[in-house]
Amino acid sequence: MASLRVISVTGGKGGVGKTHLVANLGVLAVQRRLRTVIIDADVGLASAHVLFGLTPTLHVGDVLDGAELDEALMSTPQGVALLPAASGERSLTYLSDEQRQLMRAVWEQLAERFDVVLIDCPPGIGRDALFSASAADRVLLLATPEPTSLLDAATLAHALHHHTAIRTIDVVINGARSDRQGQLAFGKLQACSALAPTPKLSYLGSLPDDHNIRRAAALSQPLVTLASASPAARAMERLATSLLDGNTPEHLLANSGGSLLGFERRLREADARRVG
Numbered sequence: 628m629a630s631l632r633v634i635s636v637t638g639g640k641g642g643v644g645k646t647h648l649v650a651n652l653g654v655l656a657v658q659r660r661l662r663t664v665i666i667d668a669d670v671g672l673a674s675a676h677v678l679f680g681l682t683p684t685l686h687v688g689d690v691l692d693g694a695e696l697d698e699a700l701m702s703t704p705q706g707v708a709l710l711p712a713a714s715g716e717r718s719l720t721y722l723s724d725e726q727r728q729l730m731r732a733v734w735e736q737l738a739e740r741f742d743v744v745l746i747d748c749p750p751g752i753g754r755d756a757l758f759s760a761s762a763a764d765r766v767l768l769l770a771t772p773e774p775t776s777l778l779d780a781a782t783l784a785h786a787l788h789h790h791t792a793i794r795t796i797d798v799v800i801n802g803a804r805s806d807r808q809g810q811l812a813f814g815k816l817q818a819c820s821a822l823a824p825t826p827k828l829s830y831l832g833s834l835p836d837d838h839n840i841r842r843a844a845a846l847s848q849p850l851v852t853l854a855s856a857s858p859a860a861r862a863m864e865r866l867a868t869s870l871l872d873g874n875t876p877e878h879l880l881a882n883s884g885g886s887l888l889g890f891e892r893r894l895r896e897a898d899a900r901r902v903g
């Protein structure tokens with residue numbers, strides 16, 4: 628059995644393009660005959676299902692309350708499975724012992740049934756954001772070239788280093804005018820994250836600003852199926868090639884994939900210390 632690849636897509640602030648990237652990488656993974664599931668971990672602002680034109684009835688929170696995984700898993704027209712997020716204030720990090728058991732069982736089922744798990748993380752450096760990012764063995768950090776976005780991304784990189792076992796991060800610059808601008812923005816991100824330890828930052832690539840993305844959102848269809856020749860779709864295809872084709876690069880083995888429950892335990896211990 629091929630080993631499971633868990634990829635999380637995260638960003639220092641909202642609206643940097645995480646959900647579009649996750650949805651399109653999902654479709655591109657399926658096109659590579661990889662069984663793929665998207666977990667929408669963006670509790671509160673769930674939106675991955677919207678990009679596929681789906682209306683969920685159950686979500687990840689219901690599964691943690693005992694619903695069967697199959698009842699909550701949705702199938703997109705493009706063949707990607709989707710586990711919708713709980714909308715509202717539901718957190719994934721404050722779990723009872725029973726819910727933790729359920730989460731472990733769900734994780735095992737996903738590992739058996741899929742080749743690729745893509746996690747759409749909530750933005751920022753809150754518990755849920757760090758928790759969902761740290762479940763992956765490959766973390767994509769999305770930022771735009773604006774200085775504030777790069778600063779927020781640096782802050783998230785510091786937080787990931789401090790609170791999780793993630794030791795390498797792949798950076799994607801969204802909304803770049805050219806790949807050159809993407810690389811320059813990556814250089815600035817490295818400069819502004821040099822003040823405190825971060826995981827090793829690698830530049831994975833850039834996505835151009837492309838009006839077709841807004842069109843795809845309006846039509847509830849992933850860009851790579853709606854306009855596969857558009858500039859952003861081509862850039863996503865390049866990202867998918869480096870992420871999904873070939874073996875996991877050696878340096879990524881330093882990340883501890885599937886550390887979801889270990890991280891959750893750590894947060895709980897930290898809480899207990901604070902209370903006591």
Ligand SMILES: Nc1ncnc2c1ncn2[C@@H]1O[C@H](COP(=O)(O)OP(=O)(O)OP(=O)(O)O)[C@@H](O)[C@H]1O
Pocket residue numbers: 638640641642643644645646647648669672674749750801802834835836837838840841844859
């Ligand atoms: N490369 C791009 N070109 C043009 N528009 C884009 C691009 N990437 C994202 N957008 C637009 O930016 C907005 C935010 O995108 P998206 O929802 O994917 O971001 P997000 O990081 O998931 O946001 P949130 O943190 O709110 O979940 C959307 O309106 C989307 O259409």
Ligand SMILES: [Mg+2]
Pocket residue numbers: 645646647669674747
């Ligand atoms: Mg989103």
